[in-house]
Amino acid sequence: MSAPRLKIFSGNSNRPLAEEICKHVGVPLGEATVTSFPDGESFVKINENIRGQDIYLVQSTCTPTNHHLMELLIMIDAAKRASAQRITAVIPFYGYARQDRKDQPRVPITAKLVADLLTSAGAHRVLTMDLHSQQIQGFFNIPVDHLFASPVLFKYLERFRAENLVVCSPDVGGMKMAAAYAGALGSGLGMVWKKRTSATTVESVNIVGEVAGKDVLIVDDITETAGTLVNAAKLLRENGAQSVRAAVSHALLSPMAYERLRGGTIDELITTNSIPVDPQGLPITVLSVAPLLAEAIVRINNNESVTSLFKVKGF
Numbered sequence: 001m002s003a004p005r006l007k008i009f010s011g012n013s014n015r016p017l018a019e020e021i022c023k024h025v026g027v028p029l030g031e032a033t034v035t036s037f038p039d040g041e042s043f044v045k046i047n048e049n050i051r052g053q054d055i056y057l058v059q060s061t062c063t064p065t066n067h068h069l070m071e072l073l074i075m076i077d078a079a080k081r082a083s084a085q086r087i088t089a090v091i092p093f094y095g096y097a098r099q100d101r102k103d104q105p106r107v108p109i110t111a112k113l114v115a116d117l118l119t120s121a122g123a124h125r126v127l128t129m130d131l132h133s134q135q136i137q138g139f140f141n142i143p144v145d146h147l148f149a150s151p152v153l154f155k156y157l158e159r160f161r162a163e164n165l166v167v168c169s170p171d172v173g174g175m176k177m178a179a180a181y182a183g184a185l186g187s188g189l190g191m192v193w194k195k196r197t198s199a200t201t202v203e204s205v206n207i208v209g210e211v212a213g214k215d216v217l218i219v220d221d222i223t224e225t226a227g228t229l230v231n232a233a234k235l236l237r238e239n240g241a242q243s244v245r246a247a248v249s250h251a252l253l254s255p256m257a258y259e260r261l262r263g264g265t266i267d268e269l270i271t272t273n274s275i276p277v278d279p280q281g282l283p284i285t286v287l288s289v290a291p292l293l294a295e296a297i298v299r300i301n302n303n304e305s306v307t308s309l310f311k312v313k314g315f
Helices: 015-025 065-081 110-121 134-139 150-160 172-185 227-238 255-261 290-301
Strands: 006-010 032-036 042-046 054-058 086-091 125-129 144-147 165-169 188-196 202-208 215-223 243-251 268-272 284-287
Touching (some): 006 290, 015 290, 042 065, 054 065, 054 290, 065 086, 086 290, 110 134, 134 144, 144 290, 150 172, 150 268, 150 284, 172 188, 172 215, 188 227, 202 227, 215 227, 227 243, 227 255
Parallel strands (some): 006 054, 054 086, 165 188, 165 215, 215 243, 243 268
Antiparallel strands (some): 032 042
16 A cells, blocks of 8 residues: 655654554655653654655654643644645544533633644644544644544454443443444443542442343543543442443553552453553553554545545444
């Protein structure tokens, strides 16, 4: 698979994913210096001619979020000043997506601020995956191609298709996603009603649906401390669940998350490599989204539709 006038560069957030994308596209990873000065300032130099080229910059804004975001902005500016014809920011995980509204007085809408920064830096379009809120696409005044990890996850989850499978949402907001997975897997549907007590603590309160004697699959878009997943899993087991797995698009696992997962409440955590994930000996399965992103890049480069990449049987 190859495309004319196409070059892919990577920041430091997820270089292995960028290298895998390049293998699927059939082009070498572009040569660029992305480093920091002793005082922490980011420095970028593109080490090859990109004048008139179609440039794709792969960078997830994961930990350390601010540093990786700044790297991406500087890479965009460097590409713009090197006379790139078109610059696409490929952001497998879009940070600050949870700050997408004013839910209390005197707080920012940081997801919109990040969109403005990317546009002002010089990005012509954005390619991202599983935004925390769909409306974030509307924060941009440039085209946004929003992919879903569901085709990758569903291909793996098909092996768990069974009569006693129940797909469960860990909260009300995830019901649409859970319903899609339940429809695709031909399973039952449930929900855990939760109450958040702090940014890192969640108290699961009640279950809607029948889970006794069932194999339960919890689906969510993002987990950071695993509080929502583990508390939901505990409640499900207390109500008779036979097994509990979780499928999450983005696993930003903190030390607290690993500690909670070691409790064994969740039989398997299934996620993607949108950000680097270290299983640390835990039952964590990491699926690659490189083929999905690579196909999207090639289609964008060839000015073809990417709509079919949004779809999978049952979704």
